[in-house]
Amino acid sequence: MMHFLLLFSRQGKLRLQKWFTPVTDREKKKVIRDMTAMVLARPARSSNFLQWRDLKIVYKRYASLYFCTGLEDQDNELLALEVLHRYVELLDKYFGNVCELDIIFNFEKAYFILDEFLMGGEILETSKEVVGVSMEAGDILQETMEEYMSKPAY
Amino acid sequence: MPAPIRLRELIRTIRTARTQAEEREMIQKECAAIRSSFREEDNTYRCRNVAKLLYMHMLGYPAHFGQLECLKLIASQKFTDKRIGYLGAMLLLDERQDVHLLMTNCIKNDLNHSTQYVQGLALCTLGCMGSSEMCRDLAGEVEKLLKTSNSYLRKKAALCAVHVIRKVPELMEMFLPATKNLLSEKNHGVLHTSVVLLTEMCERSPDMLAHFRKLVPQLVRILKNLIMSGYSPEHDVSGISDPFLQVRILRLLRILGKSDDDSSEAMNDILAQVATNTETSKNVGNAILYETVLTIMDIKSESGLRVLAINILGRFLLNNDKNIRYVALTSLLKTVQTDHNAVQRHRSTIVDCLKDLDVSIKRRAMELSFALVNGNNIRGMMKELLYFLDSCDPEFKADCASGVFLAAEKYAPSKRWHIDTIMRVLTTAGSYVRDDSVPNLIQLITNSVEMHAYTVQRLYKALLDDISQQPLVQVASWCIGEYGDLLVSGQCEEEEPIQVTEDEVLDVLEGLLVSNLSTPVTRGYSLTAIMKLSTRFSGVNRIKKVVSVYGSSIDVELQQRAVEYNALFKKYDHMRPALLERMPIMEKTATNGPTEIIQTNGETEPSAVEPKHPPPVTQPANQANDLLDLLGGNDVVPVIQTTMPTKPASAGGELLDLLGDLSLTGAPAPAPAPSSQPPFLLDGLSSQPLFNDIAAAAIPPMTAYNKNGLKIDFTFERANPNPNIAVITIHASNSTEADMTDFVFQAAVPKTFQLQLLSPSSNVVPALNQGSVTQVIRVLNPQKLRMRIKLTYTHKGSPVQDLAETAALELHGKQQSI
Numbered sequence: 001m002m003h004f005l006l007l008f009s010r011q012g013k014l015r016l017q018k019w020f021t022p023v024t025d026r027e028k029k030k031v032i033r034d035m036t037a038m039v040l041a042r043p044a045r046s047s048n049f050l051q052w053r054d055l056k057i058v059y060k061r062y063a064s065l066y067f068c069t070g071l072e073d074q075d076n077e078l079l080a081l082e083v084l085h086r087y088v089e090l091l092d093k094y095f096g097n098v099c100e101l102d103i104i105f106n107f108e109k110a111y112f113i114l115d116e117f118l119m120g121g122e123i124l125e126t127s128k129e130v131v132g133v134s135m136e137a138g139d140i141l142q143e144t145m146e147e148y149m150s151k152p153a154y
Numbered sequence: 155m156p157a158p159i160r161l162r163e164l165i166r167t168i169r170t171a172r173t174q175a176e177e178r179e180m181i182q183k184e185c186a187a188i189r190s191s192f193r194e195e196d197n198t199y200r201c202r203n204v205a206k207l208l209y210m211h212m213l214g215y216p217a218h219f220g221q222l223e224c225l226k227l228i229a230s231q232k233f234t235d236k237r238i239g240y241l242g243a244m245l246l247l248d249e250r251q252d253v254h255l256l257m258t259n260c261i262k263n264d265l266n267h268s269t270q271y272v273q274g275l276a277l278c279t280l281g282c283m284g285s286s287e288m289c290r291d292l293a294g295e296v297e298k299l300l301k302t303s304n305s306y307l308r309k310k311a312a313l314c315a316v317h318v319i320r321k322v323p324e325l326m327e328m329f330l331p332a333t334k335n336l337l338s339e340k341n342h343g344v345l346h347t348s349v350v351l352l353t354e355m356c357e358r359s360p361d362m363l364a365h366f367r368k369l370v371p372q373l374v375r376i377l378k379n380l381i382m383s384g385y386s387p388e389h390d391v392s393g394i395s396d397p398f399l400q401v402r403i404l405r406l407l408r409i410l411g412k413s414d415d416d417s418s419e420a421m422n423d424i425l426a427q428v429a430t431n432t433e434t435s436k437n438v439g440n441a442i443l444y445e446t447v448l449t450i451m452d453i454k455s456e457s458g459l460r461v462l463a464i465n466i467l468g469r470f471l472l473n474n475d476k477n478i479r480y481v482a483l484t485s486l487l488k489t490v491q492t493d494h495n496a497v498q499r500h501r502s503t504i505v506d507c508l509k510d511l512d513v514s515i516k517r518r519a520m521e522l523s524f525a526l527v528n529g530n531n532i533r534g535m536m537k538e539l540l541y542f543l544d545s546c547d548p549e550f551k552a553d554c555a556s557g558v559f560l561a562a563e564k565y566a567p568s569k570r571w572h573i574d575t576i577m578r579v580l581t582t583a584g585s586y587v588r589d590d591s592v593p594n595l596i597q598l599i600t601n602s603v604e605m606h607a608y609t610v611q612r613l614y615k616a617l618l619d620d621i622s623q624q625p626l627v628q629v630a631s632w633c634i635g636e637y638g639d640l641l642v643s644g645q646c647e648e649e650e651p652i653q654v655t656e657d658e659v660l661d662v663l664e665g666l667l668v669s670n671l672s673t674p675v676t677r678g679y680s681l682t683a684i685m686k687l688s689t690r691f692s693g694v695n696r697i698k699k700v701v702s703v704y705g706s707s708i709d710v711e712l713q714q715r716a717v718e719y720n721a722l723f724k725k726y727d728h729m730r731p732a733l734l735e736r737m738p739i740m741e742k743t744a745t746n747g748p749t750e751i752i753q754t755n756g757e758t759e760p761s762a763v764e765p766k767h768p769p770p771v772t773q774p775a776n777q778a779n780d781l782l783d784l785l786g787g788n789d790v791v792p793v794i795q796t797t798m799p800t801k802p803a804s805a806g807g808e809l810l811d812l813l814g815d816l817s818l819t820g821a822p823a824p825a826p827a828p829s830s831q832p833p834f835l836l837d838g839l840s841s842q843p844l845f846n847d848i849a850a851a852a853i854p855p856m857t858a859y860n861k862n863g864l865k866i867d868f869t870f871e872r873a874n875p876n877p878n879i880a881v882i883t884i885h886a887s888n889s890t891e892a893d894m895t896d897f898v899f900q901a902a903v904p905k906t907f908q909l910q911l912l913s914p915s916s917n918v919v920p921a922l923n924q925g926s927v928t929q930v931i932r933v934l935n936p937q938k939l940r941m942r943i944k945l946t947y948t949h950k951g952s953p954v955q956d957l958a959e960t961a962a963l964e965l966h967g968k969q970q971s972i
Contacts, residue, residue, distance in 0.1 A: 014212060020282065022248050029214075046512045047476035076448075078441035078481060079401050082391065104169075105162055107212065108205060111241055119313040120281045120320075122350045125343040126398045127388045134306070138271050141233040 001121030002080070003055060003070040004031065005114070007103065010064050012036040015103050016110055020121035035059075035068050049077050060084045064100050083123065090117055090131055112138065158191055159184075161205045168213070181210050192223055200227060201235050204242050211245060221246050221253050228260045236264070236272060240279045249285030258288050265295040270306055273299070277307070281314035289318040293325050300332040305341040312336070312347035316354045323358055330355075330362075337372050342389055342396055345376065349402045356409050367410055370417045374424045377403045381428065392436045404428070404445040411453030418454040425450055429462055440470070440478050444485070451489050464489070464496040471503045476512050483507060483518035490525045501526055505535070508542045513549075520550060524557040532565040536575060544582050551586035555579050559591055569602040570648060573609050577626075581616055584623025592625050596632055597740045608648040610637040615652070617662055622671045628679045631666060634659060635683025636737060639690040656691045660684065664700060674709055681712060685719045689734045698723055858960045859943065863890035864919070866899075866943070868960070880933045887926040888919040890949070897947040899929055908934040919947065 004023075007016040014032060023031070038050060039059045050057040055070040058080040067084045071077065088098070090113050095102040103110050116131045118124055125131050159167075164184060171177035188203045196203075204223050211217035224246060227239025247254045257279075264276035277299070280292060296318060299311035319326050329351070336348035356363040380395050380403075389396035407425075411418040428446050433439040443466055450463040467489075470482030483504070490497045504526065507519035520542065527535045536558070543554045558579050566572035576595050579587065599609050613630035621627050634641065638659055644651035666672050666680040681704060688697045701723065704716035722730050859866040867885045888894050897917045903909045914929040933939060941960045946953065 014214075017212065017245075022250070022283065022285075024250065043511075045476070047480045047514050049477060049480050049514055051514070074405075076401055076405075076441055076445050078437055078444050078477065079398065081477070082397060082438055082441060086391075105165055107209065108238065108241060112237065115278050115282075119278055119310065120317040122313055122316065123346060123398050123402075124309055124313055126346050126396050127342055129388055130343060134271070134274075138233075138237065141269070141271060142237065 001072060001075070002083075002118070003072070003121065005118070006032060006035055006066075006068045007110075008032075008036050008066050008068070009100060010040070010066070012040060015065065015100065016107060016114075018111070018114060018118075031070075035070075039066055039068055048081060058084070062088050065103070083118075086128070087114065087117060090128060093128065093132055094135060109135075158187060158199050158202055158206075161202060161209065164206050165209060168209075177213075181213070181215055185210065185215070189219060192219070197230075200230075201232075201238050205238050208238075208242055208245055217246055221251065225253070225256050225260070228257060228264075233269070233272065236275055240275045244279055244283055248283055249288075254283075254285060255287060258291050261288070262292060262295060265292065265299065270304060273307055274310055277310040277314045281310065281317045284314075284317060284321065286321045289321045290325070293318050293322070293328060297328055297332055300329065305339070305344050308339075309341070309343040309347040312344065312351045316347075316351050319351075319354055319358065326355055326359060326362070330365075337369060337376065342399055346396075346399045346402055349373075349399070349406050353402070353406045353409060356406070363409065367414065367417055370407065370410055370420050373403050373407055373410075374421055377407075377424055377428070381431065392438050393433055394438050394442065397438045397442055400428075400442050401445045404442070404449050408449040408452050411449070413454065415454050421449075421453070422455060422459060425455070426459060426462065429459075429466060434469075437475070437477070440473075440475075440481075444470075444481055447485060448488075451485075451492070460493060461496060464493060464500075468500045468503065471500060471507070476510075476515060479507060479510070480512070480515050480518060483515065483522055487518065487522050487525065490522065494526075497522075498526060498528075498531075501531065501535075505538045508538060513547070516546065517550065520546075520554060520557070524561060527561045527565060529565045529567075532561065532567060533571070536561065540575070540578055540582070543579065548586065551583045552588065555583045555587045555591070559587075559594070563598075569605050570608065572598065573602065573605055573612075577612060577616065580623060580626035580629065581620070584626045587625050592628050595629050599629075599633060600636075600737055600739050603739075605648070606633075606637045607640040607646040607651075609633060610641045611646045611649070611652060614641055614654065614659070614662070617666075621666060621669055624673050624676050627666060627672065627676050631663060631676070631680040631683040634663065635679075635686035638683075638687045642691070656687075656693055657696075660687070660691075660696055660700075663687075667700075667704070674711060677709065678711055678715060681715050681719075685715075685722075686734045688723075689731050858884070858941075859945070859956075859958045861956065861958075862949075862954070864888055864894065864945065864947070866945075878934060880939075882931040882933065884929050884931065885926045886919050886928075887923050888921055889923050891921050892950045893921045894919040894947040894949050894954075896953075897927055898945070899927075900944040900946075901931060902942045902944075903933070903939060907939060910934075917947075 001020060003019075003021050005016070005018040005020075006014065008014050014036075017028070017032065019028065034052065035057070038052065038057070042050075042059075048058055048060055050059070052070070055072065056075065056077055057068065057070050058077050059066055059068040060081060061067075067088070069080060069084065071080055091098040091103070091110065094109065094113055095106070113131065113135060116125060116134045125134075168177055168180055171180055184206065188207060191199060191203050200223055204220055204227060207217045207220040207223075211220075220242060224239050224242035227235040228243060230236060230239065243254070243257060247257070261276045261280055264272050265280075267273050267276070277296070280288065280296070284292070296311050296314045299307050300315055302308055302311070315329050315332075319329070333348070333352065333355075336351070337345065339345050339348065352366055352369070356366055377400060380400055383395055385393075386395050389399075391397050394400070407417075407421050411421055425446055428442065429450070432442050432446075434443060447463045447466050450459050455463075464486075467482045467485055470478045471486075473479060473482075486497050486500070486504070504519055504522050507515055508523065510516055510519065520539075523535060523539060539554065539558055539561075543551065543558065546554060558575065562572050562575045566575070576591075576598070580595075599606070602609070610633045613626075613633050616626060617630045617634075638656075640646075641654055641659060642656055644653060646652075663680045663684050667677055667684075672680070681701070684697055684700055688694050691697070701716050701719045704712050705720055707713045707716060722733070726733075855867050855869040857865060858868050865887050867887075869883045869885065871881050871883075872879070884899060886897065886899065895918050897914070897919050899911075899914065901909065901911060910932040912930040912932070914927050916927055919925075919927050939960075942957065943960065944955070944957050946955045948954070
């Protein structure tokens with residue numbers, strides 16, 4: 001299973017953090033610090049895999065964002081790259097040519113999409129369409145409320 | 155009270171802050187507003203405020219005061235509230251806070267909600283951060299949802315169940331009935347999560363594993379459909395249909411097929427199919443191949459399939475993509491123990507990976523290279539590894555140096571090579587070697603007696619070049635102290651001897667004492683070395699001066715030593731030669747553990763005023779000692795059946811050519827006097843020759859040993875062309891019911907004879923006299939030969955050892971029977 005999924009910018013600013021194991025706040029901060037330091041220090045043409053403590057770290061850079069995840073020993077690193085890629089595709093489909101700003105201003109949507117794709121560190125749905133349909137339905141439910149309230153939800 | 159600003163407004167505002175302080179100010183202001191809003195129990199804008207709080211939390215600011223508000227949002231009826239509430243719960247709460255338990259009831263209600271998306275939210279939250287208590291309370295609900303026909307809920311329930319099982323393994327049984335028809339689903343989401351659930355159950359319980367083995371055919375069928383089916387746009391990734399599901403199924407098959415022949419056989423075909431048909435141009439295909447290889451290596455696959463797997467890894471190694479090379483090296487490292495020979499074939503590629511620019515790949519390649527070193531390739535591999543040591547990053551040097559030492563110790567083809575290799579490591583990576591390498595090297599040097607002159611010469615030359623690497627300097631000063639006389643007399647055989655005077659040597663050692671680069675430990679080594687030279691060099695006055703100067707050194711350790719050495723010169727001069735003479739060979743207990751020679755700066759402690767050291771033993775003290783002791787004293791030369799560092803350890807039990815190795819005295823000792831002969835097995839038989847015929851080299855066979863069912867017969871013949879060599883063939887047979895394995899025959903003869911023991915035909919003596927082990931002994935200068943034999947073997951599981959002696963064998967014709 002994946003232990004965590006982090007998104008951070010080239011300047012080390014955190015854009016999304018998903019933890020699949022119970023971790024204290026202090027520990028979370030340490031992991032984030034370590035990951036950003038290690039990943040940002042990697043030279044351009046290196047492999048996407050690292051060893052950190054007893055986890056395999058897989059990271060991939062998309063434009064200005066680094067997607068970084070920690071795997072257990074028996075997980076498939078090459079497939080993890082595909083998982084990260086699939087998440088980016090889902091974001092791209094939802095936002096239409098997604099960029100970092102989309103994720104900054106709509107971080108809660110990024111979380112919602114993630115929660116339709118992964119759960120408990122494992123893949124929940126392998127079809128892009130199904131995730132898209134679930135997101136649409138959820139958004140419609142929200143909008144219904146908005147219309148009812150006749151003011152924006154948040 | 156004006157409406158609180160909207161989330162996106164806040165984000166925009168905060169991003170305009172130019173300094174950290176400005177940002178902090180804005181955030182504090184907003185937090186205060188939010189806090190007062192929470193106090194007023196404002197239902198309308200709670201959702202907005204919590205969302206803003208979550209954003210600020212992501213920036214790193216404390217947000218704990220929003221925890222209860224999340225719970226209130228979850229309890230709300232509005233979907234929007236619930237969505238943000240559950241998100242907040244997942245981000246701000248965890249099982250450490252008691253507050254989270256308040257969620258349980260809400261989640262329970264939501265699990266039974268009419269809207270599936272609300273149910274989904276509840277399952278998601280439970281499945282991500284549910285504590286053990288929550289899981290216990292809600293497992294029943296999850297189990298119910300696992301049986302629903304709604305695929306959206308079913309897949310979420312499956313992963314939620316996985317989380318429950320991880321938290322509370324005892325609840326696993328509860329989910330068993332629901333798994334019955336999980337695999338007959340068509341929906342890929344449900345299939346995938348079901349496979350994950352099954353995997354988790356099989357990993358945790360051997361009973362479950364046995365129970366689910368019957369699913370192997372079904373899994374194979376699903377996998378086959380995935381591969382054979384045409385293009386399915388919904389699940390396609392670069393031409394491969396649902397790679398995520400494929401990999402997960404392969405992983406489950408791996409677990410099911412491990413140590414089970416039937417299951418492994420059932421999946422052989424599909425594995426071969428996947429291995430050969432998968433597209434390798436994109437990462438996706440390689441991910442599937444990687445998982446397939448891991449599965450093939452773990453189950454009881456047939457050898458053809460295993461070879462296919464290793465070849466795939468070999469192809470991976472040549473791939474341009476660094477990730478794939480990394481993954482190949484990692485997998486090869488896992489398989490190198492079990493399929494050593496197959497991996498050896500790719501050795502040159504692996505060694506090339508040492509030169510890769512990527513740090514992760516270099517590390518893996520280094521680990522794998524060390525695993526591949528053996529007696530045959532040691533020279534070539536060591537060259538590459540030393541080159542790597544020269545040029546690698548400092549983070550690798552320590553591990554590489556340790557690895558080189560270990561490999562050299564195990565497989566060194568010759569002592570000179572071993573010493574050269576260690577010297578090379580010390581000169582190139584001297585500051586990174588482990589602390590215990592100095593005593594280990596010293597011990598190794600003392601053991602290689604014939605290399606002393608060569609070693610000290612090389613170390614001296616290295617010192618002239620560079621005195622900054624402390625381990626090298628320490629070893630060098632110790633050696634110069636011990637063998638300085640060899641250095642000055644220019645006795646080196648292995649290479650051109652250098653001309654060094656005593657003064658020059660003392661210059662170097664004194665230079666170490668004063669240099670800023672030397673650590674206190676190094677200074678201690680050099681002072682002692684100088685002291686030792688007082689017995690080996692002629693000019694003692696200079697040494698006396700140095701020692702007395704350091705009697706007032708600030709360094710307490712040096713001062714103490716100097717004072718004691720001074721005392722040695724003054725009051726105990728008669729003891730000085732004895733105390734400072736050559737060190738004997740040191741015993742080694744284990745290769746890596748702490749050796750007994752921890753005080754191995756090789757010094758004597760004059761304060762202890764010990765008696766004379768035992769005279770140096772020039773033979774390596776190993777198992778030979780046993781036979782030596784038993785034959786009573788030094789008049790017997792042992793035949794050693796150990797693997798010495800001078801010979802490659804490729805075949806176990808390889809015997810030494812005694813004639814080449816041990817130093818026998820030139821002049822043959824007089825034939826043993828009758829009075830000193832140890833008692834024979836049967837005494838007092840008349841020396842009635844059975845055959846008088848010398849010319850016909852037919853000496854009748856005799857039984858040398860017959861005990862506990864093991865019988866050893868000797869047959870004799872004379873070797874052509876040298877009539878002075880008698881060839882004895884031993885035949886070992888076993889009349890018991892159990893085989894005797896690990897059979898080892900050793901023999902010792904008096905010094906007047908020379909004996910050569912060739913390799914045995916095997917080391918298993920089959921039971922019930924079904925066969926015998928033969929071994930040839932060649933004896934030079936045979937007269938009345940008496941031989942002590944030692945037998946070791948394993949019988950019915952327990953090791954047996956025995957000693958015996960043959961009677962005097964008169965190998966030129968006459969002999970006594972026993």
